[in-house]
Amino acid sequence: MAFLAVALYATAVAWLAGLALFWALPLLRNYASARKMGVPIRVIPIDHTNPLWLLLDRKVLPVIARLLPFTRKSSFLRYNYRGWEMRERWAPHHEMGDVFTIVTPKEVWLYLGDPDAVADMFRRGRDEFPRCTRLTEMLNVFGPNISTAEGAQWRTHRKLVATCFTEQNNEIVWSEAINLATDMIRYWSTRKPLTSVDSDARTLSLHVLSRAAFGKSFRFEGHDERKAENSSKSYKESLQTILENCILIVAFGPQTLARWKSYLPKKLARVQEACDAFQKYMTSVYEAEKAASAGASSSSRHDHNLMTSLVRASQASESKAALTEQEIYGNMFVLNFAGHDTVSHTFTFAVYFLAAHPEVQDWVADELHQVLGPGSDPADWSYTRDFPKLKRCLAVLYETLRLYTPVPTSKWTDKASPALKVGDKTVTIPPNTIVLPSYACIQTDPRYWGDDSLSWRPQRWVDINEEWVAPRKGTFVGWSDGARDCPGKKFSQVEFVAALAVMLRDWVVEPATFGRETLADARKRVLDVIEKESTMILLLQMIHPERTPLVWKRR
Ligand code: HEM
Structure with a gap:
């Protein structure tokens, strides 16, 4: 009996350690990175580009919203699925200002609702804001190509x-x-x-x-x-x-x-x-x-x-x-x-x-x-x-x-940390941050x-x-x-x-x-x-x- 209890305890500890290693630690690290920018932050628990989550997000989230209606305004339900931008339009920017971040266990996503900052980012081009090819690598199905190369x-x-x-x-x-x-x-x-x-x-x-x-x-x-x-x-x-x-x-x-x-x-x-x-x-x-x-x-x-x-x-x-x-x-x-x-x-x-x-x-x-x-x-x-x-x-x-x-x-910062002027604020964006024009908002x-x-x-x-x-x-x-x-x-x-x-x-x-x-x-x-x-x-x-x-x- 004592042996069973120890085994269960050890399994639980191993699970928690695994969870900390693969989920909580990266999430905390990304959160710390986002904080340095000094802009509003929202945290979502699941990487919304994960292929498994892509198969599930639209099935799971409505069920949670139905069973736990008080979670509807949470970041998880508002932002943890593909295409949330279309539902929200300009609301997040009007709540948080022209720039905010969403922190996931995978990386930090920076959203720009200021047209001048968006234009500046495109003008500065691939050297400072290259494509994050991780997001397009799924298109490598038949070979490397224009969308997945850098x-x-x-x-x-x-x-x-x-x-x-x-x-x-x-x-x-x-x-x-x-x-x-x-x-x-x-x-x-x-x-x-x-x-x-x-x-x-x-x-x-x-x-x-x-x-x-x-x-x-x-x-x-x-x-x-x-x-x-x-x-x-x-x-x-x-x-x-x-x-x-x-x-x-x-x-x-x-x-x-x-x-x-x-x-x-x-x-x-x-x-x-x-x-x-x-x-x-x-x-x-x-x-x-x-x-x-x-x-x-x-x-x-x-x-x-x-x-x-x-x-x-x-x-x-x-x-x-x-x-x-x-x-x-x-x-x-x-x-x-x-x-x-x-x-x-x-x-x-x-x-x-x-x-x-x-x-x-x-x-x-x-x-x-x-x-x-x-x-x-x-x-x-x-x-x-x-x-x-x-x-x-x-x-x-x-x-x-x-x-x-x-x-x-979308673009990202790769290993660099470029600075971008958003309104009268200059944001220094850390490496490995995805940067997106908030298309559904600015349009x-x-x-x-x-x-x-x-x-x-x-x-x-x-x-x-x-x-x-x-x-x-x-x-x-x-x-x-x-x-x-x-x-x-x-x-x-x-x-x-x-x-x-x-x-x-x-x-x-x-x-x-x-x-x-x-x-x-x-x-x-x-x-x-x-x-x-x-x-x-x-x-x-x-x-x-x-x-x-x-x-x-x-x-
Ligand atoms: C209404 C139709 C279309 C829209 C709205 C559209 C939109 C876009 C957007 C927004 C991007 C940039 C994606 C990013 O930054 O990740 C893109 C890239 C691209 N599009 Fe289109 N597209 C359209 C039609 C087409 C057509 C007809 C073709 C080819 C026959 C095409 C070929 C490409 C290619 C190859 C890229 C990648 C370019 C690169 O990475 O250098 N698109 N498109």
């Missing part, structure tokens, strides 16, 4: 990737988006009511990417038209499966999945198959391009898709500045990853906002009739002539990103955006002379800023504007009404759904748009 390596990736985003590639994006959107609106107009906006928007963006990235064109297939067979084997389906299961892939790792493939449950086996198929697909395109470069084939010589540009640029540069085969795969995956759901989720938000705002649809349609003419064939619209004039369409994209930013941008703070800052009003981006209204520096970071901003910014703008132009010139969208609901009530319901049922999965998205059906009609 220093000289990143410069090589960035230089070569930048050569892919040419005006010729934008032309491809423009015409492919027009073709696909023409088929998509045809499909949407036959669905009454339409419940597949998000799924169809993903198809559109995937098909634009497959053409612009790999040179493969696919016709648009609506949600109900898609065939289920071969689901994880084709390029399209494999990429879709990978993107939908990124968190699982990160949690288990593609190598582990491959090693245990015979024993995996059905869902994981499908994910593993998809990784395998996507890798094979990239290898085949890579080999074909290499052969074409060597003169064995001329099939892809004149195409300006991202893969061919990357292989050619890499072959053309000196050996030290070239990318390895693995790095080319890594970059192709990351371009697909970064360019797919960012655009499709934003497009879905925009369609729902439009359904709630008929006056914005009319405002955009006026521009489309003026620039493109009422009866012109979309196939004749020109990227170089028409795209720069479609400012109202672009404003719909900016306004949607302002309120619902899919990708939060909606009434101090910079006015009293209607939370209203979706694309008209704020275009003045009465049809000139673009640039926001104050540091108040809009939708595509990030500085040296590591988004290289796909123009790509996404061209795709979005082309698709929107096709849809809004001749069509209008409204919410389907339920029972005796009026159209005005249905529009309010849509806005409520956008606000309450959007969340950060891997990116910010509407969770169940299919529960809010829409109807498209001829204008």
Whole structure:
């Protein structure tokens, strides 16, 4: 009996020691580091980027909030999950000032709500505020790449990737988006009511990417038209499966999945198959391009898709500045990853906002009739002539990103301790601190955006002379800023504007009404759904748009 008691005691002590070593000590160390900055501190007990916690946070926290309602205002419930920024908006900054920290057992996160400090941080660039590659290393699935590299390596990736985003590639994006959107609106107009906006928007963006990235064109297939067979084997389906299961892939790792493939449950086996198929697909395109470069084939010589540009640029540069085969795969995956759901989720938000705002649809349609003419064939619209004039369409994209930013941008201090001026205070930021522009705050703070800052009003981006209204520096970071901003910014703008132009010139969208609901009530319901049922999965998205059906009609 005495032996059992000693064993239990020893186990308890070992547990406590383990807990102190792995949790409490780092938390205390980080707390001490944060205190040195002399700014308000909030503490959260779990590293919110931990892959296991990523699988659980949205399930666990609502249960705790229900069982222990008095904890709702605690830092744990307010800040210990992905995307808390969207729920809180500017509230934490108005409570704590333009700068505050959140301390986790992993590191300290510093939040900036002052546009001048944000602009200064981006201006000072990668030397003082590099990317914290730990946060993106999950994107190393198929090889090192532009998103996960730093220093000289990143410069090589960035230089070569930048050569892919040419005006010729934008032309491809423009015409492919027009073709696909023409088929998509045809499909949407036959669905009454339409419940597949998000799924169809993903198809559109995937098909634009497959053409612009790999040179493969696919016709648009609506949600109900898609065939289920071969689901994880084709390029399209494999990429879709990978993107939908990124968190699982990160949690288990593609190598582990491959090693245990015979024993995996059905869902994981499908994910593993998809990784395998996507890798094979990239290898085949890579080999074909290499052969074409060597003169064995001329099939892809004149195409300006991202893969061919990357292989050619890499072959053309000196050996030290070239990318390895693995790095080319890594970059192709990351371009697909970064360019797919960012655009499709934003497009879905925009369609729902439009359904709630008929006056914005009319405002955009006026521009489309003026620039493109009422009866012109979309196939004749020109990227170089028409795209720069479609400012109202672009404003719909900016306004949607302002309120619902899919990708939060972040920097860190690495081993340095830079000083940053925030208002009249100079904050010396310790090493190993993540530094973030509080995007959900600065993009909606009434101090910079006015009293209607939370209203979706694309008209704020275009003045009465049809000139673009640039926001104050540091108040809009939708595509990030500085040296590591988004290289796909123009790509996404061209795709979005082309698709929107096709849809809004001749069509209008409204919410389907339920029972005796009026159209005005249905529009309010849509806005409520956008606000309450959007969340950060891997990116910010509407969770169940299919529960809010829409109807498209001829204008
Ligand atoms: C609406 C659409 C898009 C939004 C809102 C967006 C936003 C962003 C943001 C905020 C970053 C910086 C992330 C950070 O600092 O951690 C970023 C980086 C990046 N984006 Fe985009 N993006 C979009 C579309 C695209 C597209 C279409 C592509 C490619 C086809 C792309 C490729 C990339 C890449 C490769 C990076 C990493 C750049 C680097 O680290 O040097 N993005 N994007």
